[in-house]
Amino acid sequence: MVKNFWMTMVVLAAVMLQLSAQTVAPTETALVPQPSSVKVNAGQYMITESTRIGYAGKDSQVVAMADRLAAYIKAKSGLQLQVVPAIQPLYNMIFIGIMQVPDSLGKEGYTLTADKAQVAIKAKTAAGLFYGTQTLYQLIKPEVQKKLPMMSIPLVQISDKPRFEWRGSMLDCGRIFYSVDFIKKFLDYMAMHKLNTFHWHLTEDHGWRIESKKYPKLNEISSWRAGTQFDHSPERQINHSPHGGYYTQEQIRDIVQYAAERFITVVPEVEMPGHTLAVLAAYPELSCTGGPFKMPVQWGIQDDIFCAGNEQTFEFLEGILSEVAELFPGKMIHIGGDEAPKKRWKECPKCQARIQADSLKDEHELQSYFIKRIEKFLLSKEKNIIGWDEILEGGLAPNAAVMSWRGIQGGIEAAKQKHTVVMSPTDFMYFDYYQGEPYLEPVAIGGMLTLEKVYSYEPVPAELSAAERKFIRGVQANIWSEFIHTPEKVEYMAFPRLAALAELAWTPAVRKDWENFTKRMEAQYKRYEEAGINYSRSAKHVWQKVELDTVSNTATISLRTQSYQPEIRYTTDGNEPTISSPLYTEPFQLSLPGTVKAVVFENNKPVGKISVQSVLVPAGF
Ligand code: ACM
Numbered sequence: 280m281v282k283n284f285w286m287t288m289v290v291l292a293a294v295m296l297q298l299s300a301q302t303v304a305p306t307e308t309a310l311v312p313q314p315s316s317v318k319v320n321a322g323q324y325m326i327t328e329s330t331r332i333g334y335a336g337k338d339s340q341v342v343a344m345a346d347r348l349a350a351y352i353k354a355k356s357g358l359q360l361q362v363v364p365a366i367q368p369l370y371n372m373i374f375i376g377i378m379q380v381p382d383s384l385g386k387e388g389y390t391l392t393a394d395k396a397q398v399a400i401k402a403k404t405a406a407g408l409f410y411g412t413q414t415l416y417q418l419i420k421p422e423v424q425k426k427l428p429m430m431s432i433p434l435v436q437i438s439d440k441p442r443f444e445w446r447g448s449m450l451d452c453g454r455i456f457y458s459v460d461f462i463k464k465f466l467d468y469m470a471m472h473k474l475n476t477f478h479w480h481l482t483e484d485h486g487w488r489i490e491s492k493k494y495p496k497l498n499e500i501s502s503w504r505a506g507t508q509f510d511h512s513p514e515r516q517i518n519h520s521p522h523g524g525y526y527t528q529e530q531i532r533d534i535v536q537y538a539a540e541r542f543i544t545v546v547p548e549v550e551m552p553g554h555t556l557a558v559l560a561a562y563p564e565l566s567c568t569g570g571p572f573k574m575p576v577q578w579g580i581q582d583d584i585f586c587a588g589n590e591q592t593f594e595f596l597e598g599i600l601s602e603v604a605e606l607f608p609g610k611m612i613h614i615g616g617d618e619a620p621k622k623r624w625k626e627c628p629k630c631q632a633r634i635q636a637d638s639l640k641d642e643h644e645l646q647s648y649f650i651k652r653i654e655k656f657l658l659s660k661e662k663n664i665i666g667w668d669e670i671l672e673g674g675l676a677p678n679a680a681v682m683s684w685r686g687i688q689g690g691i692e693a694a695k696q697k698h699t700v701v702m703s704p705t706d707f708m709y710f711d712y713y714q715g716e717p718y719l720e721p722v723a724i725g726g727m728l729t730l731e732k733v734y735s736y737e738p739v740p741a742e743l744s745a746a747e748r749k750f751i752r753g754v755q756a757n758i759w760s761e762f763i764h765t766p767e768k769v770e771y772m773a774f775p776r777l778a779a780l781a782e783l784a785w786t787p788a789v790r791k792d793w794e795n796f797t798k799r800m801e802a803q804y805k806r807y808e809e810a811g812i813n814y815s816r817s818a819k820h821v822w823q824k825v826e827l828d829t830v831s832n833t834a835t836i837s838l839r840t841q842s843y844q845p846e847i848r849y850t851t852d853g854n855e856p857t858i859s860s861p862l863y864t865e866p867f868q869l870s871l872p873g874t875v876k877a878v879v880f881e882n883n884k885p886v887g888k889i890s891v892q893s894v895l896v897p898a899g900f
Pocket residue numbers: 617618667684
């Protein structure tokens with residue numbers, strides 16, 4: 280009896296401990312990307328009608344941030360908070376201020392502290408404050424149980440700064456023309472992920488998207504085509520509706536400004552010498568053969584590129600780049616440089632004459648001559664160039680930055696040559712690849728790049744020395760649009776993978792943690808829903824692993840997803856899983872032949888698509 284009493288007491292104490300742990304457990308912050316340092320204390324700061332938003336800093340951007348925060352709180356809760364200038368955080372205030380903060384926070388870092396009395400975001404720069412407010416947006420929660428409108432912020436001490444200075448996403452608007460409104464949405468979504476570089480792919484074989492006052496045929500001819508290839512199959516692959524458009528100079532200025540308000544630099548890409556058939560369709564005299572050329576409707580690399588032996592090519596490019604340099608205030612212009620077949624140059628008397636006259640070894644050195652000449656011109660306009668890693672071939676231009684896409688070797692080589700590098704290898708950073716099993720996905724270009732694989736990427740190659748590593752300035756995802764024809768599909772392909780990229784780009788490598796990321800992503804998915812983002816549910820699709828046992832004629836089936844603690848339900852009777860189907864807890868035996876259908880349930884409803892695996896009796900049995 281006595282023994283039982285004590286045992287009961289021990290159990291009771293354990294239960295009570297657990298209960299109290301639950302009640303005082305720090306509120307989950309679920310921040311994406313994960314900050315450098317987060318300390319969560321028990322309790323919350325309550326935003327009520329008497330809360331004021333205070334700002335310190337002369338920068339008009341700081342006032343705009345304070346106003347935007349007030350508008351957000353109004354939209355979410357109806358609370359109309361007063362926005363006031365302040366020198367320092369005061370009682371019952373959400374304060375954002377440019378202040379003295381530790382130098383270690385760098386140009387883009389911030390601190391965010393919330394206690395019961397006040398919330399303060401401090402940074403050395405407006406950019407730092409902006410990132411602090413992005414974190415704050417993820418922390419603010421509506422208090423739906425309260426009678427009066429209220430919101431709350433968990434009590435936190437955050438100190439944060441980005442790992443890389445170039446945190447980029449490229450969007451291919453050359454192949455598909457997306458509206459100004461969508462570009463702005465995309466910039467909003469980038470900002471939400473603390474990304475700061477929008478690489479705007481504006482020229483392609485299939486379309487020219489920049490208004491030119493000097494070369495109007497770029498807009499009359501190069502911006503339009505008769506149709507679009509929409510899938511891989513040999514039949515039915517061309518949609519014959521005309522496609523095209525271009526951004527007016529006014530729209531471009533507007534987008535650049537919109538991006539700047541979100542601390543995003545726009546890096547325009549003007550492709551050369553390849554990916555230029557659209558230009559040649561309008562100005563065939565800039566080609567090696569003289570044309571004529573039609574605007575292509577099928578994807579693929581084109582043989583016809585700018586003639587490197589023709590002075591008119593450089594006159595044209597200097598003309599157009601002068602217009603581009605005026606439109607984009609950023610330091611960098613991307614000059615492409617990728618996938619330029621040398622076939623035409625090999626056969627062109629003018630190109631060959633240039634090789635002779637300049638004692639160039641071959642066509643690769645001719646491309647290097649081309650890029651160096653463009654670099655020199657752009658330096659005269661105080662712009663630096665960045666190009667795809669092919670610009671290493673034949674010798675890198677003296678100040679060029681390199682975007683490593685054909686794997687990481689180009690980035691390694693450029694870093695060893697002490698050039699700035701942005702890592703964007705196909706295997707980890709090409710968001711036009713499938714993000715789940717192709718039978719569950721809309722058509723993609725090919726490849727396989729799951730959320731987990733994006734997250735696994737380490738942008739700094741291990742083989743670089745400490746000194747060389749400093750040249751790896753950033754990391755970028757590329758969204759090529761051959762098979763991404765609508766804004767909704769851009770969102771589908773970009774999200775949630777862009778969240779994984781954001782964490783690679785922002786969070787210290789030591790804080791990376793896949794399991795924890797999937798847990799925080801549950802909150803991020805809700806944020807996507809709130810923002811109306813058409814994100815992919817592929818990370819919740821079930822992957823089935825089949826291990827055949829040819830002795831017992833069975834298979835062992837293991838199920839997993841790329842999401843946090845999924846409720847996987849499955850059937851083996853051919854029916855679609857329902858909420859009463861068996862819950863997957865561990866690998867199970869399937870007798871053959873057999874079919875497993877599995878899907879994740881949330882709130883009693885299936886999420887995404889049903890994974891189907893039919894396993895036959897192995898041959899010979
Ligand atoms: C590229 O994907 N051609 C840079």
